[in-house]
Amino acid sequence: MATAARGASFALPALPRSGVLIPAMAAILLLLLTVLPISMLILGSLQVEGREGLTLANYASVYSDPRTYQLLSNSFLYALGTATIALSLGTALAYIVERTNVPFRRAFFAVTLVPLIVPGIVSTIAWVYLASGKIGVINKAFMALFGLADPPFEIYSLLGMIWAEGLHLSPLVFLVMVGAMRAMDPSLEEAAVTSGARPLRTLRSVTLPILTPALASGALIMFIRGLESFEVPALIGIPARVPVFTSEIYEALRRYPQDYGSAGALGVGLLAISAVGVWWYGRLTRRAERFVTITGKGYRPRMIDLGSWRWPALAFLTLYLLVVVVMPFLVLLFVSLLPFYIPSLDMLQRLTLQNYVTVLEHPDTLLAARNSLLLAFSSATIAMALTAVIAWIVVRTRLPGRRILDLLAFLPIGIPGLVLAVALIFELISFPIPIYGTLIILVIAYVTRYMPYGMRTNSAAMLQLHRELEEAAAASGASWGTTFRKIVVPLLWPSLVAGWIYVFVVSVRELSSSVLLISHDSIVVSFVIFDLQVSGQSNAVAALSVLLVLSLVVVVGLTQRVSSRIGVKGG
Amino acid sequence: MRTRRTSTVPVLLAVVALLAASCGGTAQPAATSAPTAAPTSAAPTAAPTTAPTAAPTVAAGELDADTIAKAKTEGTVVLYTSLSSSDSKKVGDTFAASAKAYGLKITVNRKSSESLVTQFMTEAKAGKVLADVLETGGIDLFQAIKAGYVEGWKAPAASAFPADLKDANGVWHAARLGVETIAWNTTAVKAADAPKSFEDLADPKWKGKCLIEANDVEVLLGLGERKYKDQAKAQDLLTRTMANCTPSDGHTETLDKLIAGQGAVFWGAHAHSTEQKKAAGAPVDYMTTEGVVTIDGPGLVKGAAHPNAAKVFINWYLSAEGQKVLADLFRVPARPGAANEKLLPKTIYYTGPTLAEKFPAYQEFWKKTAK
Numbered sequence: 001m002a003t004a005a006r007g008a009s010f011a012l013p014a015l016p017r018s019g020v021l022i023p024a025m026a027a028i029l030l031l032l033l034t035v036l037p038i039s040m041l042i043l044g045s046l047q048v049e050g051r052e053g054l055t056l057a058n059y060a061s062v063y064s065d066p067r068t069y070q071l072l073s074n075s076f077l078y079a080l081g082t083a084t085i086a087l088s089l090g091t092a093l094a095y096i097v098e099r100t101n102v103p104f105r106r107a108f109f110a111v112t113l114v115p116l117i118v119p120g121i122v123s124t125i126a127w128v129y130l131a132s133g134k135i136g137v138i139n140k141a142f143m144a145l146f147g148l149a150d151p152p153f154e155i156y157s158l159l160g161m162i163w164a165e166g167l168h169l170s171p172l173v174f175l176v177m178v179g180a181m182r183a184m185d186p187s188l189e190e191a192a193v194t195s196g197a198r199p200l201r202t203l204r205s206v207t208l209p210i211l212t213p214a215l216a217s218g219a220l221i222m223f224i225r226g227l228e229s230f231e232v233p234a235l236i237g238i239p240a241r242v243p244v245f246t247s248e249i250y251e252a253l254r255r256y257p258q259d260y261g262s263a264g265a266l267g268v269g270l271l272a273i274s275a276v277g278v279w280w281y282g283r284l285t286r287r288a289e290r291f292v293t294i295t296g297k298g299y300r301p302r303m304i305d306l307g308s309w310r311w312p313a314l315a316f317l318t319l320y321l322l323v324v325v326v327m328p329f330l331v332l333l334f335v336s337l338l339p340f341y342i343p344s345l346d347m348l349q350r351l352t353l354q355n356y357v358t359v360l361e362h363p364d365t366l367l368a369a370r371n372s373l374l375l376a377f378s379s380a381t382i383a384m385a386l387t388a389v390i391a392w393i394v395v396r397t398r399l400p401g402r403r404i405l406d407l408l409a410f411l412p413i414g415i416p417g418l419v420l421a422v423a424l425i426f427e428l429i430s431f432p433i434p435i436y437g438t439l440i441i442l443v444i445a446y447v448t449r450y451m452p453y454g455m456r457t458n459s460a461a462m463l464q465l466h467r468e469l470e471e472a473a474a475a476s477g478a479s480w481g482t483t484f485r486k487i488v489v490p491l492l493w494p495s496l497v498a499g500w501i502y503v504f505v506v507s508v509r510e511l512s513s514s515v516l517l518i519s520h521d522s523i524v525v526s527f528v529i530f531d532l533q534v535s536g537q538s539n540a541v542a543a544l545s546v547l548l549v550l551s552l553v554v555v556v557g558l559t560q561r562v563s564s565r566i567g568v569k570g571g
Numbered sequence: 572m573r574t575r576r577t578s579t580v581p582v583l584l585a586v587v588a589l590l591a592a593s594c595g596g597t598a599q600p601a602a603t604s605a606p607t608a609a610p611t612s613a614a615p616t617a618a619p620t621t622a623p624t625a626a627p628t629v630a631a632g633e634l635d636a637d638t639i640a641k642a643k644t645e646g647t648v649v650l651y652t653s654l655s656s657s658d659s660k661k662v663g664d665t666f667a668a669s670a671k672a673y674g675l676k677i678t679v680n681r682k683s684s685e686s687l688v689t690q691f692m693t694e695a696k697a698g699k700v701l702a703d704v705l706e707t708g709g710i711d712l713f714q715a716i717k718a719g720y721v722e723g724w725k726a727p728a729a730s731a732f733p734a735d736l737k738d739a740n741g742v743w744h745a746a747r748l749g750v751e752t753i754a755w756n757t758t759a760v761k762a763a764d765a766p767k768s769f770e771d772l773a774d775p776k777w778k779g780k781c782l783i784e785a786n787d788v789e790v791l792l793g794l795g796e797r798k799y800k801d802q803a804k805a806q807d808l809l810t811r812t813m814a815n816c817t818p819s820d821g822h823t824e825t826l827d828k829l830i831a832g833q834g835a836v837f838w839g840a841h842a843h844s845t846e847q848k849k850a851a852g853a854p855v856d857y858m859t860t861e862g863v864v865t866i867d868g869p870g871l872v873k874g875a876a877h878p879n880a881a882k883v884f885i886n887w888y889l890s891a892e893g894q895k896v897l898a899d900l901f902r903v904p905a906r907p908g909a910a911n912e913k914l915l916p917k918t919i920y921y922t923g924p925t926l927a928e929k930f931p932a933y934q935e936f937w938k939k940t941a942k
Contacts, residue, residue, distance in 0.1 A: 135831040239785065239820050254685045258692070340853045341831050350852075363660045425693050436699060516690065519701070520680045528656075531681065535655035536823020536844050 022481065023397075026389040027405060033448045034408045037423035038271070041415065044423070045264030058261035059268075067243075068266075075244040078161055078233075079226030085166025086222045090173025091215065093320060095203075097174075098181045100304045102313045108321070110557060115324045116171035116502070117552040119509035119526050120231035121533070122545040126328035127164045128235070129335060129343075131155040137331055140343045156240035165232045167324050169225055172502065173218050179457065179498040180214030183464050183491075199304055213463050217456045220277050221413070227270060228416045230512040245270050246416045250512075253418060260422065267419040274413055329549065336542035355543035362532075364523050365544070369551075372525040375439055376507035379446035380500045386447070387454035388496065392488060395462040396470070406459070413452035417512030420445060424517065437519030445513040450503045457502070461495035462488075501559055508552060632728045634886050639673060641879035647676040648880035651691055651702040653684040653711070653867075658900050665896045666887055675880055684711040691872075695720045703881035706869040706888075709743065710789060713927035716742045721870040724882060728889040729906075735921060736866065736905050743924050745905035746868035746888055747897050750916060751790050754840035754857040756829050767860050769794055772838050773811035782825050784839030785818035785941060789922050792933045793863030797920035802929075806936050812838065813940050830855050842914055843901045862916030866923030868905065 046054040062068055093112060097105050115123065130138045131153040139151035154160055188210060192202040208215070233247035243251075249266050252259040306313055335341050337351045359365060387409060393399060394406040412420065424445055428436050435441045469491070473483040489496065511526040518527055525548060532541045642648075652659050663679040670677070680702070682690065688711045694701055695718070705715055715721050725741035736745035753766045759780070766772060769790070772781050784790075795805030817834070819825040822841050829837040830853045845857045869885045871878065887893045894904035903910045 132828075133833055135828060135833045235820075239818060241818070253689065258689055339851045340848055341827060342854075343831060358657075362656065364656065422693075425697070428697070436694075437701070515686060516693075520678055531656055531683075533821075533824070535657070536821075536826065537655075537657075538824065538827050 020480075022484075023389055023393050026386055027393065029386060030390055030405060030408055030451075033444065033451065034411055036427055037415065037420055037448065038411060040423040040427055041264055041267050041271070041419060044260055045268050048261055058265040062262050062265040063269075068269075071243055071245055071248055071266075072269075074158065074237075074242055075227055075246075077158060078165070078237075078242075078244055079223045081159075081162035082165040082169060082226035082229075083219055083222035085162060086169035086173050087215070087219050089166070089170040089320065090218070091177050091211075093170070093317070094174045094177035094181060095207075096313050096317060098178050099207075100306045100310075100313060102306060102310055102317065104314070108317050111321055111325055112171055112174055114171075114549070114553060115168060115328075116175065117505050117508075117556055118168075118328070118549055119511070119529065119545070120168060120229065121235065121509075121511060121526065121529055122332070122541075122549070123168050123328055124164055124231045124235045125533070125538070125541065125545070126332050127155050127160075129331045129341065130327060131160065131163075135341075135343050137343050138327070155236055158240070158242050160240065161232050161236050161242060164236060165226055165229055168232070169222055170324070172225075173222060175498045175502055176214055176218045176221070176457065176460070177211065179461060179495045180211050180464070182494045183461055184210055199306075214460050217460045220280070221453065221456055224274055224277055224413050227273065228413065230417060246418075246512075249416055250418055253422070263419060263422065267415065271411065271415065274411060275407070329546075332542045332545050332549075335539055336546050338539055340539065355537075355539045356547070358537065358540045359532075359544045359547065362528065362540075362544075364528050367521075368523045368525045368528045371439060371522060372508050375442050375446060375524065376504045378443050379450060379507045380503040382443065383447045383450050383454045383503045384458070384496055384500045387451055387458050387499075388489070388492060389484075391455060391458035391462045392484065395459055396467060406455075409455040410452045412448045415449075417445075417449060417510065417514075418516065420449060421513040421516035424513075437517075437522060439522050441517055442514060442522060442524070445517055446503075446507045446510055449510065449513060450506055453502055453506070454499045457495045457499035458492060461492050465491050497559075501556060504559075505552065505556065508548075632730060632886075632890060634727060634882060638879045638882050642675060642877070642883045643673050645877040645880040646674065647678060648877050648884045649678045649680065649701060649703045649875075650884065651680045651682075651687055651705045651707070653687050653707040654681065656681050658897075658902070661900060662888070662893075662896055666884060666893070669887060669892065670883065673883065675883060677884065684708045688712070688714055691715060692718060692720070700872060700874045700876065702872045703875040703877045704869050704884050705872055706746065707867060708749070708789075709745075709866040709868065709923035710927050710930055712743055712868070712870050713924040713930075716870060716924065717927070720873050722873045722875075722878070724871045724885075726882070726886045726889050728886045728893075731907060732889075732905065733907065735923075735925070738924065741871075743870050744868045744885065744889055745866045745923065746894070748903040748905055748910070748915075749865035749867055750842035750862045750903060750914065751787065751793070751865065752840055752842050752845075752858045752862040752916060753836060753838055754826060754829060754845045754855055755836045756832060756834070757854040757856050759832070759835035762856075765856070766836060766858055768858075769798075769812075769838070769861065770808060772815060772836060773808060775815065777836055778815045779817075780835040781812075781816035782819045782829055782834035782837045783812065783816035784822050784825055784837075785820045786937075787822075787839035788930065788934045788937045789865055790839055790863045791937060792926055792930055793865075793920040793922045795933060796922075796926050796929055797863075798861075802932065805933070806940075809937065809940050818941050826855070842916075843903065846914065847901055859916050861918040861920070863920045863922060864903075864916070866905070866921060 043054075045058055046056070048055055048057050096102050097108050097112065102108070118126075128136075130136050132155045133139065133151050136151065136153065136155065139153055142148060142152045143150075155164065184207075189202055189206050192206045193199075197205065227244075228246060230246050230250065233242075233244045234250055236242075237244055237247050238251075245266055249263045252263040252266070334347075336355050337353070338347055339350060339352055339354065341347075390405055390409050394402045394409075415423070424441060425436075428441070435444075465488070469487050470483050473487050478486070509526055510524070511530055514524050514527050515530065518524060525544075529541055529544055529548070532538075532544065650659075650663065652662070654662060659679050659681040663677050667675075667677050680687075684707045687707055688705070691702055691705055692715060695715070705712060705721065712721070721742045723738075723740040723742045725737075726744055729737050729744045732745065737743070753769065753772065755765055771777075772783075791805050791809055794808065795802045799805055816838060819828060819833075822839060823844050825837055826840055826844060826848065828834065829840070830848060840857055842857055842859075842862065845855055848855050849857075869888060871881050871885060875881050889906060891906065891909065894906040894909040897904040898909055898911060901914070903914050
């Protein structure tokens with residue numbers, strides 16, 4: 001974590017006007033990362049191949065098609081359901097693990113992060129093995145146990161999609177909420193308890209209102225993440241005939257002739273919905289002062305004694321881990337050890353390590369692993385550093401246009417990875433930068449895509465910091481750089497770490513942009529998984545997924561360990 | 572623990588500098604980014620660029636000395652292929668070993684056919700021709716041919732190929748044949764009940780037991796144009812088949828589902844992957860009475876950086892040596908005599924680039940029916 005700390009610190013060697021320089025550069029970088037691709041997207045949506053000039057023809061054809069409104073309704077239901085599941089599960093988990101004396105909470109903390117690490121394509125495949133029609137393991141088990149004639153669950157449905165994506169996203173909410181809860185001033189809760197409030201009352205009247213900014217941003221992120229998610233709509237939605245915006249864009253780019261125009265028009269539609277989300281978020285958090293919860297006072301988060309409720313809480317955690325971590329992992333492990341998948345215990349006689357041999361002998365595995373690590377590390381560091389400065393500008397200054405910066409840092413969340421990749425390719429066409437097919441273009445894509453998460457994490461946390469500390473530093477003559485480094489970064493630390501880990505992990509998982517942007521030398525792990533999957537080596541995919549999950553668990557575990565030590569010290 | 576160094580901002584600075592520099596001088600309106608070397612003619616009428624220069628000393632099927640000499644100076648060939656990753660590695664490695672004498676290296680970019688051609692076309696539009704050889708499914712390759720991105724060149728090694736396995740102007744050559752058929756789960760279907768023709772899956776007895784590859788327009792194209800010679804008849808078959816079958820994405824993914832027991836029969840299975848699973852002991856078999864056969868192969872990229880090296884590759888790929896690599900991978904090479912006849916169905920309906928113009932109509936109907 002030491003290196004990330006370096007990346008996240010903003011000390012320039014005694015530049016006199018660093019107070020202006022760094023924020024200004026960050027703002028310019030932000031413009032380049034967002035305005036350019038969005039302009040490309042909009043321009044693209046206004047062009048029809050082979051015709052001169054700009055036209056609204058793509059919009060006319062896309063938005064006069066009744067199918068688009070079916071997409072809209074599917075997308076909306078899917079995103080809403082996903083957000084509901086992810087938010088309720090993630091918040092409950094964060095509260096139990098972070099604030100109560102539930103048994104084994106430390107162990108749970110680590111294990112809860114595992115599903116966050118699992119690439120979307122992997123968890124989706126795992127759920128297909130678990131709950132698809134007649135061949136899902138869970139279905140098989142229920143049918144055998146209860147003598148059912150038909151499989152009880154069907155992953156190939158809207159509910160199945162919501163289930164897979166909601167579970168998949170719940171650890172992200174968990175991370176966001178843990179960050180917010182750590183940054184919370186417990187004296188407010190203590191006051192409630194001292195005044196005789198019971199734990200549930202305290203939770204409802206004190207804790208939840210304090211957490212409102214984080215909850216609102218979490219809900220928003222989940223909703224939009226659901227809107228722009230790709231793996232579940234592609235792997236479950238298309239076969240289930242539940243088309244959503246992203247899968248439709250994917251289809252438009254996959255057919256001949258490639259329909260960039262429709263993809264662009266749909267992409268701009270998604271963007272518009274996101275913009276509404278941002279505007280809404282802005283309204284929610286405008287009266288930010290209400291939620292200021294960190295002041296200069298020293299504090300320690302207080303543990304809540306659950307009493308006899310410890311055991312139901314433990315049961316809830318166990319069930320969650322069983323469904324979200326243990327079963328998907330076991331089914332992948334099972335598949336990874338088989339020559340071909342049949343949901344039957346008889347297959348245990350046919351176990352083989354051949355898939356692991358295939359994966360390790362795969363010509364691209366090592367190169368891809370190296371590239372993925374390198375990319376994830378740089379993207380996470382750059383994204384968190386950049387958004388910390390941008391969040392500061394937005395929250396702290398009265399610069400005209402700061403709301404626009406906020407909007408810009410958030411907008412990429414509404415650009416599906418595929419569309420961003422197309423926009424970037426057109427960008428490279430227009431501006432002769434020789435980075436096509438290199439890792440740099442992937443870093444640019446990842447930073448752009450994941451900046452919004454850094455931005456939400458950082459600004460939600462920044463909103464909770466009272467400016468009195470910074471004002472004190474400034475009054476004592478500290479420069480902007482020193483204040484930022486000595487006051488803001490340490491206070492933001494839990495959020496910075498949480499955000500960094502998240503961006504690191506999602507960068508390793510990233511698929512939908514990479515698929516269009518990689519060349520042979522810039523191949524990444526998620527693409528190798530995808531490539532093996534489309535080459536029909538699904539058992540090898542399971543083996544590679546198991547290896548990937550295990551190595552990411554080690555990386556995240558170490559990061560968590562080191563950073564929590566730093567966090568204690570720094571906090 | 573926390574280490575801070577005062578000189579550690581450069582990552583951010585470097586990126587800013589890079590992006591700032593890149594936008595400085597040459598900012599052009601995006602609209603002008605349209606194809607600079609835009610192809611004008613839709614029909615690939617490009618005359619072969621190689622005059623019949625083959626010196627009399629050149630053996631049949633071999634390249635002339637001049638091309639080989641130029642290839643040596645080019646040093647490398649970039650192959651864009653939709654062969655599977657392991658197969659493309661095998662092809663690349665074998666070629667590299669064989670071309671060592673010429674000092675030729677090979678770089679392989681493997682993707683699924685749509686992604687590959689999509690990427691290639693985008694690059695070509697951008698004037699960034701990175702590929703020397705584009706090797707993929709005929710219908711996909713045709714998109715690049717139609718857009719004018721493929722050079723006509725007749726490979727000497729293909730002189731013995733029948734006319735329907737190569738283009739008269741040399742914009743494509745068949746290298747491998749893809750057999751599309753019906754597979755079944757042998758646990759669920761007795762040999763006597765197994766389908767014997769594509770029409771069989773329209774039988775109501777398969778209702779709810781049948782999987783169909785969700786985008787396998789090419790089978791329908793083959794049936795409509797070659798078997799029935801009647802588009803409406805093929806469309807009627809699809810309508811009746813779709814009433815029984817569940818669409819499922821991906822040929823091999825669906826094959827896996829079939830083996831796992833999700834369905835009893837599968838329309839659109841690839842014979843070679845089914846054969847591989849069968850060899851591994853999976854309870855699966857496939858129809859050999861008839862099959863739609865796709866024509867896949869290489870095209871020489873127009874404006875390639877290494878055109879002569881590309882010719883060396885293509886000629887090797889179509890030669891007996893190159894085709895044997897495909898046969899060893901359980902695939903069906905196009906070269907006469909190179910294929911394991913057992914892998915070919917008794918009745919063959921060829922698709923390939925010659926039918927590509929008819930493809931959109933079938934695709935349109937497919938989309939409506941599969942909804």
